[in-house]
Amino acid sequence: MFSSLMFTGLMANTWIAATIVAVIAGMTGFFAVLRGEAFAAHAIPNGAFAGAAGASLLGVNVIWGLAVVAIASALGIGALGSKARHDVVTALTLVLMLGLGALFVSISNQYAQQAYSLLFGEVFGVSSADVPLIAVLGVLALAGIGLAFRPLMLTSAMPEVAEARGVSVRGMEIYFLVVMALATSMTVPVVGALLLFSLMIGPAAAARSITARPGLALALSVAIALITVWLSIALSYQTNWPLGFFVGVGGALFYLAGLAARGLAGLGGGTRRVHPAA
Amino acid sequence: MFPLLQLDGVGVRLGGRQVLSDVSFTVGKGEFAAIIGPNGAGKTTLIRVILGLRPTSAGRVIKGVNGAGAGRVGYVPQKIVIDSDIPLRAWDVVALGLDGHKLGFPFPSRRRREQVEQALQDVGALGYADARVGELSGGEQQRVLIAHALVSRPQLLLLDEPLANLDLRSEQEIVTLLGKLAREHEIAVLLSAHDMNPLLPVMDRIIYVANGKVATGSTDEVVTSEGLTRLYGHPVDVLRVRGRVVVVAGD
Amino acid sequence: MLTSGPVLTAFLIGAIAATTSGVIGVFSVLRTQSFAGHSLADIATTGGAGAFLVGVNQFWGFLVAGLAAATAMEAIGVQRRRDRDIATGVVLGGALGIAALFLYLGTQHTSRTGASFSILFGSIFVVAPDTVPAIIAAGVVAVATVAVLSRRLLLTAVAPELARARGVSVRLTGIIFLAALAVVVSLSAVAIGAVLSTALLVGPAATALRVTRSPGKAVLVSAVTGLAATWTGIALAYESYYWPPAGHGWPVSFFVVALVLVAYLLSYARKPRRMPPRSPHEEAAECSPA
Numbered sequence: 001m002f003s004s005l006m007f008t009g010l011m012a013n014t015w016i017a018a019t020i021v022a023v024i025a026g027m028t029g030f031f032a033v034l035r036g037e038a039f040a041a042h043a044i045p046n047g048a049f050a051g052a053a054g055a056s057l058l059g060v061n062v063i064w065g066l067a068v069v070a071i072a073s074a075l076g077i078g079a080l081g082s083k084a085r086h087d088v089v090t091a092l093t094l095v096l097m098l099g100l101g102a103l104f105v106s107i108s109n110q111y112a113q114q115a116y117s118l119l120f121g122e123v124f125g126v127s128s129a130d131v132p133l134i135a136v137l138g139v140l141a142l143a144g145i146g147l148a149f150r151p152l153m154l155t156s157a158m159p160e161v162a163e164a165r166g167v168s169v170r171g172m173e174i175y176f177l178v179v180m181a182l183a184t185s186m187t188v189p190v191v192g193a194l195l196l197f198s199l200m201i202g203p204a205a206a207a208r209s210i211t212a213r214p215g216l217a218l219a220l221s222v223a224i225a226l227i228t229v230w231l232s233i234a235l236s237y238q239t240n241w242p243l244g245f246f247v248g249v250g251g252a253l254f255y256l257a258g259l260a261a262r263g264l265a266g267l268g269g270g271t272r273r274v275h276p277a278a
Numbered sequence: 279m280f281p282l283l284q285l286d287g288v289g290v291r292l293g294g295r296q297v298l299s300d301v302s303f304t305v306g307k308g309e310f311a312a313i314i315g316p317n318g319a320g321k322t323t324l325i326r327v328i329l330g331l332r333p334t335s336a337g338r339v340i341k342g343v344n345g346a347g348a349g350r351v352g353y354v355p356q357k358i359v360i361d362s363d364i365p366l367r368a369w370d371v372v373a374l375g376l377d378g379h380k381l382g383f384p385f386p387s388r389r390r391r392e393q394v395e396q397a398l399q400d401v402g403a404l405g406y407a408d409a410r411v412g413e414l415s416g417g418e419q420q421r422v423l424i425a426h427a428l429v430s431r432p433q434l435l436l437l438d439e440p441l442a443n444l445d446l447r448s449e450q451e452i453v454t455l456l457g458k459l460a461r462e463h464e465i466a467v468l469l470s471a472h473d474m475n476p477l478l479p480v481m482d483r484i485i486y487v488a489n490g491k492v493a494t495g496s497t498d499e500v501v502t503s504e505g506l507t508r509l510y511g512h513p514v515d516v517l518r519v520r521g522r523v524v525v526v527a528g529d
Numbered sequence: 530m531l532t533s534g535p536v537l538t539a540f541l542i543g544a545i546a547a548t549t550s551g552v553i554g555v556f557s558v559l560r561t562q563s564f565a566g567h568s569l570a571d572i573a574t575t576g577g578a579g580a581f582l583v584g585v586n587q588f589w590g591f592l593v594a595g596l597a598a599a600t601a602m603e604a605i606g607v608q609r610r611r612d613r614d615i616a617t618g619v620v621l622g623g624a625l626g627i628a629a630l631f632l633y634l635g636t637q638h639t640s641r642t643g644a645s646f647s648i649l650f651g652s653i654f655v656v657a658p659d660t661v662p663a664i665i666a667a668g669v670v671a672v673a674t675v676a677v678l679s680r681r682l683l684l685t686a687v688a689p690e691l692a693r694a695r696g697v698s699v700r701l702t703g704i705i706f707l708a709a710l711a712v713v714v715s716l717s718a719v720a721i722g723a724v725l726s727t728a729l730l731v732g733p734a735a736t737a738l739r740v741t742r743s744p745g746k747a748v749l750v751s752a753v754t755g756l757a758a759t760w761t762g763i764a765l766a767y768e769s770y771y772w773p774p775a776g777h778g779w780p781v782s783f784f785v786v787a788l789v790l791v792a793y794l795l796s797y798a799r800k801p802r803r804m805p806p807r808s809p810h811e812e813a814a815e816c817s818p819a
Contacts, residue, residue, distance in 0.1 A: 039567075092789075098724040103780055103783040147382060148381060154374050201622055202619055248622045
């Protein structure tokens with residue numbers, strides 16, 4: 001059975017940090033999925049690598065590097081990405097950040113270990129000093145998404161209507177990307193870009209398939225992210241295999257389960273035929 | 279009659295090209311008006327001008343009684359495609375019409391629920407209030423979108439090509455519904471369409487757009503061979519066959 | 530610098546990666562599949578780590594992982610861009626998770642940090658010369674596939690309904706394209722790193738589509754732009770050994786990314802021209818009286 005040791009000492013920080021991160025990922029991921037921003041959700045935390053590398057080169061606190069790069073990436077993707085070439089601008093922003101990161105690393109010549117932890121995280125090494133920062137970011141993300149829940153929903157579902165009612169679609173896009181960028185990128189050094197990304201996409205995609213109620217779908221997205229991360233920590237602790245493996249595979253499995261649930265509901269009769277896009 | 283919408287000599291330039299000039303008409307309370315014209319004539323442009331989403335180069339647009347209540351315009355856009363996967367019920371879409379622009383989490387209240395249900399009932403969509411909106415048929419989605427526009431109690435309802443992509447039966451149902459809304463709720467309904475025939479039974483006023491200009495009045499006044507020939511600037515014949523109007527290029 | 534063996538190999542590998550990516554990139558940008566292209570490069574790392582684990586040539590690992598991921602993406606993938614991106618994201622998340630496991634299992638003896646760093650950024654100067662023929666062969670096969678299918682790829686991207694009406698299988702075309710994309714991208718990822726692979730796939734193609742009108746010309750401009758950026762980048766990286774801070778060069782990936790980006794931004798300075806039509810409806814027939 002699971003060892004009770006995994007709830008003590010340093011592990012307590014891991015549980016707390018991972019729980020907060022799952023809430024952040026579940027909330028921001030929900031809208032990332034609805035708005036089709038999966039690529040941005042991948043690019044922004046990964047691109048934050050440049051911020052960390054640049055900050056360590058300049059000798060300033062990594063947090064500032066991450067914040068600057070996250071906001072710059074979000075603004076770049078939001079402002080330059082017209083509807084047609086959204087993916088191109090996202091890809092170019094990502095490679096620019098990674099290219100700059102490579103330059104900083106090569107100049108400072110001391111960053112390889114951090115590069116690994118930015119990708120795969122060091123969630124088992126979360127220090128007590130990290131926890132308050134993550135908690136603050138978590139609350140900010142929660143407030144940022146909660147505050148704009150309805151306009152985000154309106155611009156995601158019916159951009160044409162939103163525009164006519166004076167809700168700026170471009171403005172909401174940039175707002176969302178900045179909230180997501182701040183919340184996710186600054187938690188990257190703790191949990192890793194890979195873990196964050198997997199937690200954002202899989203649970204949210206599953207949740208939207210399971211229920212048609214917007215509030216419930218958001219809650220489900222957070223709940224699935226929490227279950228994924230808790231199970232993954234327990235399994236990772238027991239097997240000593242990397243946490244990222246369990247979270248990555250778990251996210252994908254939940255997504256497939258959501259698809260299957262949707263498919264079964266569709267076969268179960270009484271449900272409506274999907275209207276072909278006109 | 280109170281004009282709820284009044285356009286005075288409106289002109290629109292797009293990229294240095296004059297696309298509309300000297301457009302003047304009014305739409306009054308309880309009136310059903312339709313902007314009719316061929317594809318590319320500027321119908322959508324005209325609707326965007328009325329919504330205030332596109333600047334005019336000349337003239338002015340006055341909304342509401344004496345210019346008051348300008349915000350109370352309900353709008354249903356053209357060819358909207360709602361993702362079949364988005365977690366929104368028909369109910370939620372209508373609720374977004376009530377307060378979708380507001381910040382904060384929506385807290386359920388009895389008043390809010392009643393308003394939403396009333397709007398759904400007005401358009402006959404109460405039966406599928408709990409269905410995922412992306413899985414409704416085209417006609418059902420159109421009803422839900424009309425309820426979305428209607429729930430904030432607008433004085434003017436604007437619809438861009440609401441009949442496009444509908445089957446014959448849904449088309450008739452939507453026209454009947456809109457006619458009923460104009461009469462019973464005393465709101466002004468202004469919609470655009472490329473075919474006037476389905477609208478003939480309910481239409482009070484036609485705004486015929488062609489060649490960058492408009493002609494307005496009742497169907498009998500506007501849709502004549504002479505009138506449309508003047509508008510198009512080339513010979514056009516108007517034929518009336520068994521209650522239907524057909525406009526063909528003459529020679 | 531042209532007398533140095535590794536540098537010559539770098540020029541050769543760079544040329545192959547740049548031209549094949551440039552050609553296939555035009556189609557992936559037109560089909561709005563930049564995310565898939567980037568993900569396949571990242572996913573190749575899973576294959577690389579797996580091959581390392583079972584002790585076979587990394588080349589096969591990259592190829593197998595890329596093809597498997599392409600199939601998985603298309604299997605869950607849907608036609609709408611939004612849903613396709615999410616399917617891509619789910620596959621990417623799963624694959625990176627597996628990569629983390631492979632790296633963990635495989636690097637209990639070696640340095641895992643070095644491994645992950647070089648997979649991401651690659652090292653064009655240390656490509657083993659004996660993998661060059663394999664890279665050339667795979668690139669030729671992928672480009673030939675795309676060339677044969679080019680008209681279908683355009684048609685299914687621009688007007689899927691029209692393609693279906695003509696009896697073209699949109700799905701099959703999509704799978705074949707993703708497979709070709711996987712081959713190109715994963716092999717360029719092994720040679721030059723995932724970052725450069727994405728930069729060369731997206732940047733030159735997006736630039737070319739802005740400055741040319743026909744897809745044929747776009748392919749040509751894209752390949753030439755990518756080639757120019759890569760060769761200039763390699764030359765600059767070689768020169769940068771003499772730049773501050775003295776002692777070691779600046780990374781190739783930085784120079785190439787910067788050059789690709791400059792090319793893309795310059796394309797905005799030109800008078801914008803339309804991309805090839807996205808939908809036939811936009812080009813719909815002129816007005817006829819209703």
